[in-house]
Amino acid sequence: MKPFLSILCAFCISALSLAQNTINLPFDKSPGVTWESEEKNYFSEIWQNQVVTNVSVPTMEIFKPEKPNGTSVIIAPGGGLYALSIKSEGTDVAKWLNEKGITAFVLKYRLVPTGEDGVAEISEEGSTNPQRIMERVRPVLPFSISDGLSAVSYVRSNAKGLGLNPEKIGFMGFSAGGAVTMGVTFNCTEENRPNFIVPVYPWMTVIPKYEVPEDAPPMLIICATDDPLGLAKDSANLYMAWLNENYSVGLHMYAKGGHGFGMKKQGLASDNWIAQFHSWALSQGLTFPVGGM
Template sequence: MNILAQEVIELPYSTDSEVKWHTEEKEFYSEIWETQVVTNVSVPRLEIYKANNPNGTSVIIAPGGGLYGLSIESEGRQVARWLNDRGITAFVLKYRLVPTGVDGIKEITDESVNNPAKIGERVKPVLPLSIADGLAAITYVRTNASDMQLDPKKIGFMGFSAGGAVTMGVTFNYTLADRPDFIVPVYPWMTVVGDYEVPENAPPMLVVCATDDPLQLAKPSAALYMAWLENDKNAGMHMYSKGGHGFGMKTQGLASDDWIAQFYSWTLTEGLTTISSN
């Protein structure tokens, strides 16, 4: 459990899935990814980070990790703390992941070289569960909004890479009750999402990616932006020439380092948040 989260709550989930976990959830520092990770999430949970002076806006954050793990710091808790400083309450979502051995990061790294098709096979039955966890997170925040001094009409959903796939899965499967009020897919893994149609009442969207993403996510990210544009939906995009993949809150000395400040400016422009008085 992360001691910096004020609270960690378990989300409701269905247990009738054929996916079974045999290794306990584990948080550790991955030498391969050079960051803190979580693997083998079988029970979805929300880590709650309340702003000292909440302005009513909240963001649910879905870290990336190929659905084999969660880059919990760089694409989760660090984002939450940054948002907290600006009055935005944040929720880091631990969504269900592919069941792996003790080191899921090593598994996906090895498979990406030796058997890439296997990744798709293992992810396919799990992604619907991860998306269901994302929808459950929105329901929780909206249901408890008044208790947390939050506006139930200013709930955003931000996801990185595989978390971006969860973000878009949420966007393509919501009902009125669990619709996100704005979405921020950051270098989203769109190929795993498959074909999609822009919802009739699609939420405002800001896409973030880098042209030099080694996983070739720039084109599908641009296509996602164009889909919103062609359907007359509110959309913005920051496509950085350099940044690579998985930059999250890392400092690289590149323009992409400022993506989160650009996101914040966008929320102010769109009236999705307000400047918090400290």
């Protein structure tokens, strides 16, 4: 009886592991950064969106399509590194990609330690003391980037078991998540190099002076000219950096869209950015139509 119970127990544990949607990523300790509050998931009246704050332990939530085509995308939501706009720049993106056969991973990377309402904190500091934001972000960003690198390593090392192509792993990040995307690109090795990247209105002023890496991955940049944070110029410069080195790069710069549009509908051309990403990915051979390989 005991051997039977042991086998049954092992089977149940294995089945639970396979069914689990949240992946705990390995990470090193964060010297100099202390989180006193627990991770929090709530609706922000300020941003009118579901957000996550106080992430101290990196995780990913996996979204699997009914008909996977082997392509995967790691999604890094934005939020100034004080929060994650987890719905419009995370789960809603993942669900749209699933409809196209793409497996999605929504990454919760480490954030600036905040109090009860991280969105309120960054909003207040943004209007009264913007320099304070940079002071709080700088020591945390390297850990956020490390979490992004761990995410790519996880997907690549587990690609076979997940039914994924280890050479079709994308990284898409929004605003601060765009900074994580580019930090991953500038600091990756062969093991954790994404095969394509999609920085969406990336926050480049927090990234130190950069050089385009050798064998830089194909990149599609998304931004709006009227971004109130002034991110359009940096997006254009990023495009030119890739172009000057003759690497594959595309740019969709919308006249209107503002900042943080994600999957929100504004009745503007920028509403279609994700469909244009998909068209780009198809044309690059980075993904396939549903049912095709």
